[in-house]
Amino acid sequence: MAEQEDWVDLGAAETLSQMALRRIAIRNIGIALSFKDGTFGAVSNVCNHAGGPLCEGALDGDFIMCPWHQWRFHRATGKGEPGFEDDCVPSWPVKVENGHVLINLAAPTKRNRKPHPPHPLEREPRREPGPLRLAGISTTAMDEAYPRFSGSDHLLNHALEAAREEGAEIRLLKLNELRFRACEGYYSKSAQACTWPCSITQMDDGDEMERVYEALVHWADAVIVASPIRWGAASSLYFKMAERLNCVQNAITTHNRVLIRNKVAGFIIVGGQDNIQSVAGQMLGFFAELGFLFPQFPYVAHSRGWSHEDMERNVEIVRASEELKQGAAQLAERCLGFAQRLIDSHETTPERITRGGRKAHSLDME
Numbered sequence: 001m002a003e004q005e006d007w008v009d010l011g012a013a014e015t016l017s018q019m020a021l022r023r024i025a026i027r028n029i030g031i032a033l034s035f036k037d038g039t040f041g042a043v044s045n046v047c048n049h050a051g052g053p054l055c056e057g058a059l060d061g062d063f064i065m066c067p068w069h070q071w072r073f074h075r076a077t078g079k080g081e082p083g084f085e086d087d088c089v090p091s092w093p094v095k096v097e098n099g100h101v102l103i104n105l106a107a108p109t110k111r112n113r114k115p116h117p118p119h120p121l122e123r124e125p126r127r128e129p130g131p132l133r134l135a136g137i138s139t140t141a142m143d144e145a146y147p148r149f150s151g152s153d154h155l156l157n158h159a160l161e162a163a164r165e166e167g168a169e170i171r172l173l174k175l176n177e178l179r180f181r182a183c184e185g186y187y188s189k190s191a192q193a194c195t196w197p198c199s200i201t202q203m204d205d206g207d208e209m210e211r212v213y214e215a216l217v218h219w220a221d222a223v224i225v226a227s228p229i230r231w232g233a234a235s236s237l238y239f240k241m242a243e244r245l246n247c248v249q250n251a252i253t254t255h256n257r258v259l260i261r262n263k264v265a266g267f268i269i270v271g272g273q274d275n276i277q278s279v280a281g282q283m284l285g286f287f288a289e290l291g292f293l294f295p296q297f298p299y300v301a302h303s304r305g306w307s308h309e310d311m312e313r314n315v316e317i318v319r320a321s322e323e324l325k326q327g328a329a330q331l332a333e334r335c336l337g338f339a340q341r342l343i344d345s346h347e348t349t350p351e352r353i354t355r356g357g358r359k360a361h362s363l364d365m366e
Helices: 151-165 199-203 209-219 236-244 246-255 276-290 311-320 322-348
Strands: 007-012 021-026 029-036 039-044 058-060 063-065 072-074 094-097 100-104 133-138 169-174 222-228 264-271 299-303
Touching (some): 133 151, 133 322, 151 169, 199 209, 209 246, 246 276, 276 299, 299 322
Antiparallel strands (some): 021 029, 058 063, 094 100
């Protein structure tokens, strides 16, 4: 069967050859037009992975590299990179006549999305039967070879032990022991580029942020996050984790998908100087945006205040304080008690989610 023809003039070849890669919009079709080694190529501007704009990427040899997640497609045939040739985007025949670039819009190749096995985190969040589960997250940074006493870790351990004694399953995650990359700003490229699971987690098998996602989204009924105070703020590792958790919240924005439901969060905050309320406020606000709920009195905290620059004394107080130990244990009890009520309510009362924009998602409880 003869190829259908509908040749359309894209413009002067001299002008179009000035850029290695550009976007052409014609008849509501977005095209990534490339020029290399004296020839033009025309493929769809939409990447197979998450819809990234190929025209904003870069040429890697004869392949266009998507700017969002670095998927590659041949600039002329649209085929995927070696090993992924069956994962292809549409391409169109291109020729140059009388100094003008022409494209045959009637003869595109077909888009083919090669099936990719879903990431383990992609499964639907579902609470499995069993006892209550409490995850503790330590955000303290220290030299692993020469560890020091950490007040926030000390109290977190007491909280987890109290939960274990009450029959709960516990899991401790120390961010200092996990090897995970910092957020690389995919949301700054586009909301759609910030995916769930996280783009970094999908691309990097060695990125251990996966363990935090697994605990928070799939495993835990309640989580207690422990942080020292660093210059009036939570620890650097806390913020490194928080930035990577943006993909959990962004799933609501991009796919109207609420990943955190009927889960409880509490906090332990310890510092040699004050600013407890500010640190707690940030944590409460952020974890609320993820979808967590809070028990009454959702954090335990201690500081010596600005007038006490005696960290040795602060360590001594935290280490010896029975009141702080009891407070941490009671925080675990409050978190687990609230989590149990949420589970019981969920079993008897259908949950209702107010969906919509980034700020319009809340759980209505009867």
